Amino acid sequence: MKLKSKLQLYSTLWMILLLIGANTAAYLLFHQFASQSEIERVQSQAESAAETIQTAEGMEPIISDVLRAFVPANGMIRVIDRDDSILHTVTKETRFSDLPFRYHAGEEAELFQSEAGETYAIIHRPVIWDNGAVVTLQVTEHLDAFETNMDRLMLVLFASSLIILLPTLIGGRLLGEVFLRPIRALVRTMNEVQTTGEWKKIDLHRKSKDEIYEMGAAFNHMIRRLSDNFEKQKHFVSDASHELRTPLSIIDSYARLLKRWGAKKPDVLEESLEAIVTETDRMKKISDQLLTLARSEEAEALEITSFDIASVCKQTVHSFSTSFQRTITLDAPEKEVIIEGDESKVKQALYILLDNAVKYTEQDIHVRLKEEGHHILLSVQDEGEGIPDSDQKHIFDRFYRVDKARSRSTGGSGLGLPIAKQLIRLHNGDVTLDSKPGQGSTFTIRLPVVQS
Ligand SMILES: Nc1ncnc2c1ncn2[C@@H]1O[C@H](COP(=O)(O)OP(=O)(O)OP(=O)(O)O)[C@@H](O)[C@H]1O
Numbered sequence: 001m002k003l004k005s006k007l008q009l010y011s012t013l014w015m016i017l018l019l020i021g022a023n024t025a026a027y028l029l030f031h032q033f034a035s036q037s038e039i040e041r042v043q044s045q046a047e048s049a050a051e052t053i054q055t056a057e058g059m060e061p062i063i064s065d066v067l068r069a070f071v072p073a074n075g076m077i078r079v080i081d082r083d084d085s086i087l088h089t090v091t092k093e094t095r096f097s098d099l100p101f102r103y104h105a106g107e108e109a110e111l112f113q114s115e116a117g118e119t120y121a122i123i124h125r126p127v128i129w130d131n132g133a134v135v136t137l138q139v140t141e142h143l144d145a146f147e148t149n150m151d152r153l154m155l156v157l158f159a160s161s162l163i164i165l166l167p168t169l170i171g172g173r174l175l176g177e178v179f180l181r182p183i184r185a186l187v188r189t190m191n192e193v194q195t196t197g198e199w200k201k202i203d204l205h206r207k208s209k210d211e212i213y214e215m216g217a218a219f220n221h222m223i224r225r226l227s228d229n230f231e232k233q234k235h236f237v238s239d240a241s242h243e244l245r246t247p248l249s250i251i252d253s254y255a256r257l258l259k260r261w262g263a264k265k266p267d268v269l270e271e272s273l274e275a276i277v278t279e280t281d282r283m284k285k286i287s288d289q290l291l292t293l294a295r296s297e298e299a300e301a302l303e304i305t306s307f308d309i310a311s312v313c314k315q316t317v318h319s320f321s322t323s324f325q326r327t328i329t330l331d332a333p334e335k336e337v338i339i340e341g342d343e344s345k346v347k348q349a350l351y352i353l354l355d356n357a358v359k360y361t362e363q364d365i366h367v368r369l370k371e372e373g374h375h376i377l378l379s380v381q382d383e384g385e386g387i388p389d390s391d392q393k394h395i396f397d398r399f400y401r402v403d404k405a406r407s408r409s410t411g412g413s414g415l416g417l418p419i420a421k422q423l424i425r426l427h428n429g430d431v432t433l434d435s436k437p438g439q440g441s442t443f444t445i446r447l448p449v450v451q452s
């Protein structure tokens with residue numbers, strides 16, 4: 001069933017239930033009050049008849065005439081003896097004689113429903129008869145006006161219910177239409193995205209920030225992110241294949257050279273083998289980096305432990321300055337600086353920054369570690385030529401290199417910084433750059449002390 005029909009059905013059913021409840025209560029209350037006042041009226045009639053009978057002694061011969069004076073136009077008076085026999089019946093219509101009778105010791109008033117569905121007020125009252133015996137005076141009246149009123153009330157309630165239900169039905173439909181229009185637009189757009197493959201958004205006209213508007217906004221936000229990611233992936237794949245094609249074509253041309261001259265010209269053989277080995281190394285490095293980058297997208301890949309970042313810095317600085325024969329200063333607290341994280345991943349990020357500083361500068365390098373509130377700041381500063389302003393915002397993009405020709409000669413593929421950033425982001429931290437051309441660059445890793 002469609003949402004609109006459901007909404008309409010449920011709102012109507014609910015309204016019907018409410019109306020049935022309210023109308024039944026109104027009907028029963030009115031029935032109660034009206035029948036009470038009818039009974040009281042017949043009761044006072046019976047009272048007058050009883051008083052007359054009691055005060056008039058020796059009336060036995062004309063009792064029927066006396067009773068006739070009190071008989072209701074639409075009823076009957078009976079005098080019932082102690083042995084349940086009828087002493088007198090006075091009525092204008094014989095149909096009342098079928099009504100039940102019984103001697104009652106006390107006073108009693110009731111509303112009686114005949115099998116034919118007619119309503120009677122029946123009053124029983126004890127009176128002292130001529131012979132001194134106590135008998136029952138029964139006054140009965142057919143409440144036809146009361147019946148008519150109750151029937152009318154039923155009709156009025158039924159008609160008013162219908163009048164209320166009609167707008168409810170239409171209202172439910174309109175309401176459904178209003179609420180479902182944006183949902184339908186959403187479904188339509190989703191289907192279009194699925195069939196056409198285009199990243200479509202929904203037009204959000206309304207300014208009211210209701211839940212449906214929020215849903216549409218969330219959908220648009222999701223589509224924007226998906227399309228951004230899709231674009232990034234596309235670029236990434238094309239960049240990656242482009243990067244891999246360059247060493248492949250170099251290998252290809254040297255291999256052909258070898259095939260033609262290799263055996264005859266030893267210098268060609270030497271140069272070709274050298275180039276092939278270099279380019280193969282390069283390709284291996286790129287594919288390893290791509291793999292690292294792909295893996296670093298998953299936070300589950302982290303092996304979180306508590307470790308001393310200060311000692312990691314000491315070891316790394318020592319091994320870099322020894323193997324590259326460079327001056328690298330370290331400014332770190334003497335005590336342990338314990339943080340939570342994946343030690344190998346944090347170390348890898350520091351390696352990437354130091355590797356760049358060693359590769360792209362010739363002057364001294366300074367590594368600094370300090371604590372700042374719930375974070376640690378780990379910076380790698382060089383005194384090289386710096387990074388131009390226009391390149392700074394792209395520096396963390398995949399395959400981005402400032403000077404392609406220079407980077408190529410130093411063997412970079414432009415994947416180091418994006419990997420470092422991704423690894424640190426997995427730890428809820430960030431890597432930032434502060435560089436002034438001609439004055440060197442400072443890359444800073446900011447990490448929370450405790451993983452949240
Ligand atoms: N300390 C630095 N000084 C000057 N330029 C830098 C520095 N660090 C990075 N760069 C520039 O940023 C570019 C991107 O660096 P990144 O580490 O991402 O890639 P790469 O070093 O070229 O290659 P890879 O690290 O993948 O071997 C480098 O090519 C270089 O041009």
Ligand SMILES: [Mg+2]
Pocket residue numbers: 352355356412416417
């Ligand atoms: Mg690098």
